[in-house]
Amino acid sequence: MTATARLLRHVDTARKTQLPIRIAEATPQTLALWDAHVQPHVRNAREFRFDRKWQWPALLKFHQVQEAIIGLAGARPAADVRLLQAFAERTDGTAFPVGQVLLACGFPFIRDWDAPSVFLWYLAAAPRQALHAAGLAPDLKLMRPLVDIAVQESFARGFEGRIGLHAARSRWNLAANRDLYNRYRHIGLAPLPGGLRASVGRRNDRRYFYLDAPLALDFARRLDYLR
């Protein structure tokens, strides 16, 4: 059974209300919005953030070039690297980026290297402080919707919903590592079993997650009420 890609149109808040969103590909202008209105809150957040020092435009460009060169070298087909953003509407009608993901589309699936998938390299949600400053509900529940972008992109490209990701790991904040791991498990991602290699030249540190076709269908169905 295959699924048709249908991106989310709403996200939940912790208070069980919903907020309309729109998914769009990042442009220099929209990335500048993130840098101006979200990243400062990420940098200054009191809580630990894995994305504190991420430079999204540079990450995008770097991965695009790296994939292109890997493709040219013949190591494997180059993945198509895309940066997609989720926007909410402010009261003045302008768009505000509430989350974004950097995807490698066509990356080898971590459970079956011969099958293409969407690898979710980077994921970030705007912190509460940024949402509050923008006049938006600060309690948006964004992790599932952001992962869903990768799932829908996988459907759209004929990859049957297959995705992979690695839960970022801090060398010193073990509580943050545990929390992130548990959050990915909680939303329905399957951990890559120990003993399987995650990728060429890469040790499986047991922080890789995936959705295969059946799991992706189930994951997507749970969010259908928001499409």
Next chain:
Amino acid sequence: MRRSRWTLRDGSITFVDAMAAITHVRNQHAVLTPESGDDLGERLAALAADLFSADAATRAVERAFLDRLLRILALTPHEVHDLAVAGRLTGMLPPDTPGAAEPIRFADLAGWRDPK
């Protein structure tokens, strides 16, 4: 030895550097190049021109980026991700040229994969 446009632009970015990085990546993945005798240097130069010339703020930024790129090409994407999370990638990438954060109307956003 063939010379790419990179060599002409900056002595620190040479065809040899590029080929060394590519060879490393190729060996890492243990796969042969698709076509023997293929002029990877020229294709890389064209690729770099496509990717950078249109939006690089200055040639210096472009060179700096490529210079750092060659240094970290030996890393797998997974290792790049680890460096980013650890906050150590920033120093290897050139600083961003800030874009103009002009407001955009929500209604004007072109939805990804929306029917045209």
